[in-house]
Amino acid sequence: MAKDAHKIVDYHWRVAYGEKLQDDIRRLQEENEYLKKLLWNSQNSWLEKQRAAQLVKEEATEMAVETQMEEGCGPPEAKSFQVMDKHQIALVELIQGRMESIGVLMTCSMHSYIEEELAKRFNLFKLCNYSSLSAFAQAHADSVRALVCNTEVGVDANTIDSFPKLEIVATYSVGFDNIDIKKCREKGIPVTNTPNVLTDCVADLAIALALALLCRISHIHRSLSYGLRKYSDFQFTTKLSGKAVGIVGLGRIGSGIAKRALGFGCPVSYHSRSEKPETGYKYYHNILDLAANSEILVVACALTEETRHIVNRQVIDALGPKGIVINIGRGPHIDEPELVSALIEGRLAGAGLDVFENEPDVPQQLLGLENVVLTPHVGSDTVETCMAMADLVIANLEACFLGKPLLTPVI
Numbered sequence: 003m004a005k006d007a008h009k010i011v012d013y014h015w016r017v018a019y020g021e022k023l024q025d026d027i028r029r030l031q032e033e034n035e036y037l038k039k040l041l042w043n044s045q046n047s048w049l050e051k052q053r054a055a056q057l058v059k060e061e062a063t064e065m066a067v068e069t070q071m072e073e074g075c076g077p078p079e080a081k082s083f084q085v086m087d088k089h090q091i092a093l094v095e096l097i098q099g100r101m102e103s104i105g106v107l108m109t110c111s112m113h114s115y116i117e118e119e120l121a122k123r124f125n126l127f128k129l130c131n132y133s134s135l136s137a138f139a140q141a142h143a144d145s146v147r148a149l150v151c152n153t154e155v156g157v158d159a160n161t162i163d164s165f166p167k168l169e170i171v172a173t174y175s176v177g178f179d180n181i182d183i184k185k186c187r188e189k190g191i192p193v194t195n196t197p198n199v200l201t202d203c204v205a206d207l208a209i210a211l212a213l214a215l216l217c218r219i220s221h222i223h224r225s226l227s228y229g230l231r232k233y234s235d236f237q238f239t240t241k242l243s244g245k246a247v248g249i250v251g252l253g254r255i256g257s258g259i260a261k262r263a264l265g266f267g268c269p270v271s272y273h274s275r276s277e278k279p280e281t282g283y284k285y286y287h288n289i290l291d292l293a294a295n296s297e298i299l300v301v302a303c304a305l306t307e308e309t310r311h312i313v314n315r316q317v318i319d320a321l322g323p324k325g326i327v328i329n330i331g332r333g334p335h336i337d338e339p340e341l342v343s344a345l346i347e348g349r350l351a352g353a354g355l356d357v358f359e360n361e362p363d364v365p366q367q368l369l370g371l372e373n374v375v376l377t378p379h380v381g382s383d384t385v386e387t388c389m390a391m392a393d394l395v396i397a398n399l400e401a402c403f404l405g406k407p408l409l410t411p412v413i
């Protein structure tokens with residue numbers, strides 16, 4: 003009987019305290035528009051968000067103290083949480099910096115900033131610390147509520163099925179070609195990516211590769227260390243300004259490249275799934291026609307079954323021996339053995355590549371060529387962009403656990 007009486011009192015405490023917290027949360031939501039905006043606006047830096055969160059947290063603590071004083075004593079917070087829904091709990095946990103009970107699994111090692119920021123907020127697991135997915139899942143399957151992946155290690159159906167409590171897949175990339183979207187859709191698991199924040203950097207790299215290739219920057223740089231100095235020691239280079247640029251895929255990044263190319267006085271045309279008359283650029287329904295009318299062909303589309311090997315031997319031949327190819331999309335967009343033979347045989351003038359068909363491998367034959375400039379899939383790897391991408395991944399995770407609209411959902 004005494005035990006039951008205790009249960010009833012405890013229940014009332016929980017309801018009262020839980021309601022009070024719910025009121026407090028409602029008040030925070032209604033009154034702290036400014037702080038809320040700071041917390042939720044993806045444009046704000048984490049520093050600003052942390053300051054806002056600190057203020058909210060101080061206020062929440064004050065309210066909790068007041069509640070305790072008013073009511074003599076309070077039951078443990080954990081109990082009061084039982085009367086709130088999971089989004090309210092997540093909000094309180096966020097405010098109190100306690101999302102760390104939520105398990106987040108990173109599919110591979112990533113930039114230190116995202117790892118540190120995730121670890122500050124969540125219970126972070128890294129798959130690379132375990133011998134296999136199944137070894138990890140055996141120990142932690144029920145803890146994982148979010149998967150964070152990237153272009154290196156995506157998320158397949160088996161990974162998705164390994165975590166029964168999975169609520170979101172967030173990729174630290176704009177591309178999501180290595181996530182089993184069909185499976186996520188079937189299971190109702192949302193997927194987010196990091197568009198917009200990386201557009202400038204990737205578009206910059208496309209132009210940088212074209213400039214480096216045409217101006218032969220790396221070749222001339224290397225020659226200096228062999229003692230070649232004089233003007234006559236070098237072959238003439240080629241001009242970028244005014245060259246006809248053909249873009250495959252006029253999405254965000256393709257449009258960023260077009261804008262930059264215009265700055266160099268280059269006429270821009272494009273091929274994509276549909277025409278975008280509002281851009282004013284010339285549209286080619288067929289990639290062969292685009293290549294035949296371009297001097298620089300830039301690949302910037304998403305990888306799908308339709309765009310795999312979109313740049314094949316025919317396209318390379320249509321571009322011709324004076325043409326160059328730039329690829330900042332995905333390696334499999336280009337038939338790589340065909341590209342290599344065209345470069346060796348002089349059927350193509352050059353290639354600037356940030357992506358390769360079997361990453362992280364770079365074909366040995368490419369490494370030996372002078373008419374290429376190669377970078378190892380680093381398009382978005384600037385300090386500024388990596389931080390912005392990480393912030394966006396985290397903002398999406400927090401939105402998911404707080405039941406708010408995702409910032410950049412793919413599905």
Ligand SMILES: O=CC(=O)O
Binds near residue numbers: 153174176178381
């Ligand atoms: O390749 C990089 C990305 O998809 O973000």
